[in-house]
Amino acid sequence: MANLNAPPRSLTDSWLSRAVFANGWQLSSILIAVVLGIPIFSVLSSIFEPSSDTWQHLSETLLNDYIINSLILAAGVSVGTFLIGVNTAWLTSVCVFPGRRIFEWALLLPMAMPAYIIAYTYTGFLDFAGPIQTTLREAMGWGYGDYWFPDIRSIEGAIVMFSLVLYPYVYLLSRAAFLEQSVCVLEVGRTLGCSIWRSFFTIALPLARPAIIAGVSLAIMETLADYGTVKYFGVDTFTTGIFRTWFGLDDHSAAAQLASMLLGFVFLLVLLERWSRSKAQYHHTTGKYKQLPQYKLAGLRGWIAFAMCLLPLLLGFILPSLQLGQWAWQTHEEMLNSNFITLTLNSLLLAAGASIIALIIALYLGYGTRIYKGIIMSSVQRISSMGYAIPGTVIAIGVIIPFAAIDNHVDSWLRQHWDISSGLLLSGTVFALLFAYTVRFLSVSIQTVEAALGKVRPSMDDAARSLGRKPLQVLREVHLPIMKGSLLTALLLVYVDVLKELPATLILRPFNFNTLAVRAFELASDERLADSASAALMIVAAGIIPVIMLSRSINRSRPGSQRNNDSTT
Amino acid sequence: MTALLEVQKISLLYDKTQAVNAVSFSLNEGEIGCLLGPSGCGKTTLLRSIAGFEIPSEGRILLNGEEVSRKGWGLPPERRNIGMVFQDFALFPNLNVEQNIAFGLRRMPRSYSKSRIEQLLEMIELSDSAKKYPHQLSGGQQQRIALARAMAPRPEILLLDEPFSSMDIELREQLARDVRKLLRLEGMSAILVTHDQYEAFAMADQIGVMNKGEIQQWDSSYNLYHQPKNRFVADFIGQGVILEGTVNSPQEVDTELGLIVGSVPDGYKQGCPVDILVRPDDILHDDDANEFAEVIDKAFRGAEFLYTLKMPSGSKVLCLTPSHHDHAIGEKIGVKLDIDHLVIFKRHSKFQVE
Numbered sequence: 001m002a003n004l005n006a007p008p009r010s011l012t013d014s015w016l017s018r019a020v021f022a023n024g025w026q027l028s029s030i031l032i033a034v035v036l037g038i039p040i041f042s043v044l045s046s047i048f049e050p051s052s053d054t055w056q057h058l059s060e061t062l063l064n065d066y067i068i069n070s071l072i073l074a075a076g077v078s079v080g081t082f083l084i085g086v087n088t089a090w091l092t093s094v095c096v097f098p099g100r101r102i103f104e105w106a107l108l109l110p111m112a113m114p115a116y117i118i119a120y121t122y123t124g125f126l127d128f129a130g131p132i133q134t135t136l137r138e139a140m141g142w143g144y145g146d147y148w149f150p151d152i153r154s155i156e157g158a159i160v161m162f163s164l165v166l167y168p169y170v171y172l173l174s175r176a177a178f179l180e181q182s183v184c185v186l187e188v189g190r191t192l193g194c195s196i197w198r199s200f201f202t203i204a205l206p207l208a209r210p211a212i213i214a215g216v217s218l219a220i221m222e223t224l225a226d227y228g229t230v231k232y233f234g235v236d237t238f239t240t241g242i243f244r245t246w247f248g249l250d251d252h253s254a255a256a257q258l259a260s261m262l263l264g265f266v267f268l269l270v271l272l273e274r275w276s277r278s279k280a281q282y283h284h285t286t287g288k289y290k291q292l293p294q295y296k297l298a299g300l301r302g303w304i305a306f307a308m309c310l311l312p313l314l315l316g317f318i319l320p321s322l323q324l325g326q327w328a329w330q331t332h333e334e335m336l337n338s339n340f341i342t343l344t345l346n347s348l349l350l351a352a353g354a355s356i357i358a359l360i361i362a363l364y365l366g367y368g369t370r371i372y373k374g375i376i377m378s379s380v381q382r383i384s385s386m387g388y389a390i391p392g393t394v395i396a397i398g399v400i401i402p403f404a405a406i407d408n409h410v411d412s413w414l415r416q417h418w419d420i421s422s423g424l425l426l427s428g429t430v431f432a433l434l435f436a437y438t439v440r441f442l443s444v445s446i447q448t449v450e451a452a453l454g455k456v457r458p459s460m461d462d463a464a465r466s467l468g469r470k471p472l473q474v475l476r477e478v479h480l481p482i483m484k485g486s487l488l489t490a491l492l493l494v495y496v497d498v499l500k501e502l503p504a505t506l507i508l509r510p511f512n513f514n515t516l517a518v519r520a521f522e523l524a525s526d527e528r529l530a531d532s533a534s535a536a537l538m539i540v541a542a543g544i545i546p547v548i549m550l551s552r553s554i555n556r557s558r559p560g561s562q563r564n565n566d567s568t569t
Numbered sequence: 570m571t572a573l574l575e576v577q578k579i580s581l582l583y584d585k586t587q588a589v590n591a592v593s594f595s596l597n598e599g600e601i602g603c604l605l606g607p608s609g610c611g612k613t614t615l616l617r618s619i620a621g622f623e624i625p626s627e628g629r630i631l632l633n634g635e636e637v638s639r640k641g642w643g644l645p646p647e648r649r650n651i652g653m654v655f656q657d658f659a660l661f662p663n664l665n666v667e668q669n670i671a672f673g674l675r676r677m678p679r680s681y682s683k684s685r686i687e688q689l690l691e692m693i694e695l696s697d698s699a700k701k702y703p704h705q706l707s708g709g710q711q712q713r714i715a716l717a718r719a720m721a722p723r724p725e726i727l728l729l730d731e732p733f734s735s736m737d738i739e740l741r742e743q744l745a746r747d748v749r750k751l752l753r754l755e756g757m758s759a760i761l762v763t764h765d766q767y768e769a770f771a772m773a774d775q776i777g778v779m780n781k782g783e784i785q786q787w788d789s790s791y792n793l794y795h796q797p798k799n800r801f802v803a804d805f806i807g808q809g810v811i812l813e814g815t816v817n818s819p820q821e822v823d824t825e826l827g828l829i830v831g832s833v834p835d836g837y838k839q840g841c842p843v844d845i846l847v848r849p850d851d852i853l854h855d856d857d858a859n860e861f862a863e864v865i866d867k868a869f870r871g872a873e874f875l876y877t878l879k880m881p882s883g884s885k886v887l888c889l890t891p892s893h894h895d896h897a898i899g900e901k902i903g904v905k906l907d908i909d910h911l912v913i914f915k916r917h918s919k920f921q922v923e
Binding site for chain 1: 675
């Protein structure tokens with residue numbers, strides 16, 4: 001290095017600065033992962049706290065209910081989403097029947113409907129004064145108490161609600177699996193004498209099993225994470241238990257202990273999902289793809305298939321949307337006031353903030369992984385994307401405990417030394433909300449950014465360098481244009497998820513700070529169902545955006561099908 | 570005249586293992602060179618160090634007499650004035666054909682780059698596709714665009730990293746010849762990296778056969794085939810078998826096929842056991858010959874049969890025969906040697922360079 005004739009070393013090219021640079025990037029990435037892991041860590045550390053009287057009381061009385069109800073919900077939702085999801089996926093992948101092209105994407109629409117919103121809608125729809133019972137009474141001449149009508153606000157009702165809006169997870173993954181199955185496998189089956197229906201049970205279904213299990217696990221995770229629906233239906237589960245213990249009994253460590261039990265369930269599901277996804281890779285049989293066989297379902301059979309696909313769409317999206325629309329129309333004059341505008345702005349700004357933060361972190365980690373491959377960066381990514389599985393309630397508890405502790409320490413220290421009170425710095429501020437959202441939804445951005453970075457092959461970097469571009473110019477002229485679409489997708493997906501988020505917002509929001517989701521929940525809890533409709537409708541409308549993007553990307557990703565590259569448009 | 574490219578005792582580490590070990594060669598202006606070798610021999614790493622993507626751990630690289638790489642330092646690729654064609658073409662999917670080719674021309678005046686693009690598109694016969702996007706084109710078309718893009722700024726040297734490996738095997742030789750024609754037309758120097766000797770033969774003036782991070786022989790294709798310097802080259806280039814023999818005199822080697830006449834290099838004493846390389850074209854089928862060999866395998870090549878023959882001693886040789894000589898497996902046919910130069914190695918002296 002003492003060679004004075006040496007040409008100047010360029011910063012990124014010397015191994016020394018490379019090493020420092022690498023460590024700097026990796027260290028900061030590790031730091032990010034640690035910070036994002038704080039909520040989980042602080043919830044789990046509650047296990048080591050001594051169990052309080054509340055815990056004693058809980059374990060003797062309600063804990064059993066929580067566990068049993070959660071298990072019943074999980075089991076019911078598995079069956080429900082499996083039946084609806086696999087059935088519609090198979091029909092739309094290999095059969096031809098009226099309306100199939102529309103069903104392919106329309107079957108995803110119920111995803112836009114948060115479970116708590118569909119729950120209010122059906123409650124209003126089916127209750128005594130609702131259109132169904134009124135019509136029945138008028139038609140039959142019944143009066144109050146003359147007839148039996150199922151109560152939607154029950155655990156069975158909750159299972160139906162969850163199944164109606166969560167089946168798209170199973171539909172999505174199993175359909176992808178059916179489409180990925182090489183047509184050869186199915187055709188071999190047929191040459192060996194299987195009918196198309198037998199080959200479904202003997203070949204397609206077993207091959208798609210990992211994907212189906214992954215889809216069902218996701219649906220169960222969402223079910224366990226739900227607070228709005230079960231609270232509204234009066235079904236005691238972990239999430240309602242955590243709320244009650246935290247706010248009602250004011251026992252924070254017992255609430256955290258409940259939360260860690262819930263985490264235990266969720267981790268099992270994550271393991272199941274990971275395991276089945278890793279198996280799914282081996283099921284990718286050959287590289288030869290053709291258009292899948294198309295079995296024409298003629299006449300009545302076609303219309304049966306039509307009805308089978310229409311029903312979940314109708315019940316999971318169309319009916320509730322119409323009901324919401326009608327309510328919103330009735331109430332829009334009193335509901336759409338300046339208050340509503342503030343509410344909407346709050347929601348939109350929060351969502352924008354969280355999605356931008358998540359995107360920046362995802363890009364930072366994604367590039368780190370791309371440049372400094374290896375176990376460190378990949379574990380950082382994995383830890384940082386754990387949040388997708390963790391219920392918002394748990395994350396909120398995990399955020400508020402350490403934040404409140406920090407606030408208290410800072411406050412008492414300031415009082416002691418300067419006699420000033422800092423008040424709330426972290427907890428009960430928008431910052432805490434943004435942090436929780438980032439933890440919860442970062443995985444969405446990370447996955448999208450990863451996929452986008454995968455589109456930029458390393459040789460493209462090299463090609464641009466050899467054509468005279470410096471590294472930063474490569475980023476601007478090659479990476480950004482290619483990734484533009486995907487980055488926008490990442491932003492939008494998180495954006496919509498934040499708009500829909502309820503339990504973490506309920507716990508962490510600053511005093512007197514409302515969002516659309518919280519407002520809808522509060523109005524519905526006050527039995528002002530019709531009044532809650534405008535907020536609910538806004539959320540549903542926003543939720544349709546990612547559904548459209550999803551269905552577009554599925555159509556594109558099918559190997560062997562006609563490609564229509566979005567980067568060209 | 571100084572060489573265009575001089576690689577001097579370059580060593581490179583790849584994943585902490587020695588990928589290239591003290592390699593030297595040089596290339597003159599207008600020449601097309603080739604690094605040929607099995608996968609993992611270090612040829613791509615060597616090419617990438619010429620491009621500036623890899624920093625050598627030893628040695629130096631001169632381009633036009635100017636040092637661009639030396640131990641621990643390298644001029645960044647964007648400042649080297651090189652062009653590179655990648656195995657996967659690395660076309661920018663968001664740019665159309667014209668924009669892809671224009672990518673390296675941004676510093677040029679508009680009118681110049683416009684005419685340059687037109688000229689290149691004409692050369693690669695894709696003038697009609699200027700506005701198309703890469704994914705709308707076939708693999709062969711994409712490959713030509715990658716070539717045009719790399720050639721557009723008229724780099725000092727064009728580096729091609731396995732550019733034909735994703736093409737159909739039947740097309741590769743033709744493509745290699747086409748690329749050679751384009752390079753000649755532009756008067757451009759180039760280095761090709763490949764594992765396919767027929768591609769190398771079709772395109773390159775000088776070929777370096779690489780193995781285990783070292784260039785075994787840097788020579789013309791003719792010499793590589795007929796005068797391989799060691800067993801690896803003999804084995805890697807073309808087909809052939811090794812026959813055992815004994816040096817009889819400075820002009821003769823005694824083998825089971827009889828005395829082979831040719832000049833024996835210095836250093837082989839009389840009675841010294843040696844191995845002799847016998848190519849399929851060195852063995853002639855002759856019904857009147859005294860020696861007979863049994864056909865144990867045959868492959869129809871259209872104009873010829875490639876017979877695998879078993880000599881009375883049990884050793885096997887290959888024999889290329891016009892295809893009207895159709896013999897059944899198991900038949901004994903007359904053979905004679907027609908070797909006009911000796912390729913001799915010391916017995917079992919694997920990879921030893923004389």
